[in-house]
Amino acid sequence: MENEVLRIEDLSILYKTDLETVYAVNGISFSLKEGETMGLVGETGAGKTTTALGILGLLPERTARVTGGKILFEGEDICGLGDRELQRIRGQKISMIFQDPMTALNPVLTVGEQIGEALYLHNQENLSLKEIDAKVEETLELVGIPRERKSEYPYQFSGGMRQRVVIAIALVCNPKLLIADEPTTALDVTIQAQILSMICNLQRRYGTSVIMITHDLGVVAETCDKVGIMYAGEIVEYGTLADIFTGEHHHPYTDGLFGSIPSLTENSRRLHPIEGLMPDPTDLPAGCKFAPRCTKCMEICKNTQPGVYEEKGHQIRCHLMKQKDENRKRDALARRGKSGSGENVQAPEVKR
């Protein structure tokens, strides 16, 4: 497709140390169109941040290895590009908002210098220093910081303000793709709401595509068009926002995630958490990665990796889906046999 900004195909990343091999990302694929926001949801250690660093080519040099797959950015495979070539893209066409605004900024440079740095390095329009300065001021105002504060240092800003500075740095070159790695996790809810609405507004203005990495399904619901649920380095469910939140079928892990959130609207005395823990990424189970914690685990799940079952773009990686698929076909056949019409083919009802 023409306006596809990013396509990831079967990407696998592992970390290798002398002692062990950590399988962080295991064959994930997704794509992102211009102006779209995709949410990557999962628990700690699901491989969300590794994916993001992989796209940017910022993985630790000595230990991390991309073992397979492609990262196509505007049609070009940027996986395995040299540093010099990556530098051309990084910070200019793809930029990142880091999780912790307290540590993402350099304490000995003023915020103005830090925002200007990206412009200075990627100075394609041959801006003069004065013009860069003007652009810095403009960007600061865009993220809601008075321009007079550009010569202040990070310690003079509060957490929410620092995150605005980090966003200003990421946006100053008008990137095509913005990767936001838990941009609001370290912030209070009222500030979180301000920052999220700001990211959305800026995105609409510039048509930037965003990958929103988070573990908060509420944040996903408010900002994303597409969602990928990650578990142990795999995308176990992938679909539009509506597919994930109101769709008929779900991966058991997605159900578990939703069951773990205390609801604000309903009253329930007990939560339904997922028992157990995420598997050790150095020693992943042979079959479905979620099988040891799954309440619907079957014999086949323990030793065979489930494939991806797709229905109108909504992908689920689970053996149950295969069964449902077969049931549905059988039902349809049976009904056709009875009525002879075969028109009202319906999926069997599945309780969520």
Add this chain to the structure above:
Amino acid sequence: MSQNLLEVNHLKKYFKTGAGMLHAVDDVSFAIPRGKTMGVVGESGCGKSTLGRTLIQLYAPTEGEILFQGKNVASLSRKEFNRIRPKMQMIFQDPYSSLNGRMNVFQLIAEPLIVNKICRDKREVEERVAKMMDTVGLASRLAMAYPHELDGGRRQRIGVARALILEPEFVVCDEPVSALDVSIQAQILNLLMDLQEQMGLTYLFITHDLSVVKHISDEIMVMYLGKCVERAPAEEIFANPLHPYTKALLAAIPIPSVESCHKIRELLQGEVTSPVNPKPGCRFAARCPHAAERCTQGDFPLVETTPGHFVACDIGV
């Protein structure tokens, strides 16, 4: 009142800083009935944790009284206080930094027993630790493990075990789940609620997560810059928030449902102002969309609007 396990009257805790007095907790009063949970919510820096720490005497209060089982803990002698200290315990926020990395799980859980000289011999300590590990869901094979070998959820279970092994009556939970993943968070919340039922515990539950606080609390107190701005039963505060700050907090929560997709919300502008030498009047006035001149003049005391629902603002009244 005898059924109130804890009563707090006009509690103040100020810290001296270079810039002036920092009003961390400023004139807060409430009571928690035995076996109930009081939730405390607010943004960072609003004095939630200071409140919790002052209650169990990790900080000495500047002013006001804390009545625990009818006795003012602040005025007790050290000896008398040591007798009731085991009855008041705390679960700390960060399971990564609140445990001593050089002690194994057994030592960590046994420490309160040994410090308070509760058990007669070693065997009794072992028995009680084993029982407590079972209660909080730690496998007995982990007794000799060190905290760095365990994940956040298990570490927080150690924190819970340490707080509960002295069979306390009152537990301050200071953001016990905010450092954990959602699926683990739900496990710990269930555990805390089960233990409350079994042991008849009374909780003060501090958090910034409103959905968690609604789930676990009987009564909720909303704090802003050291002041309690609204206090009401959990259901009531969500159904009928009166203070503009409570309304703004509730509006700011991202709701995990499709209806909230890309919706435009009324956002609270600005940030929390400094609690050092606060100006008189309502602390929220600077950010309040309904602020009028009178808000910056007089103080607003908590007023009971409907039974059990207190609010420190005259707009809601």
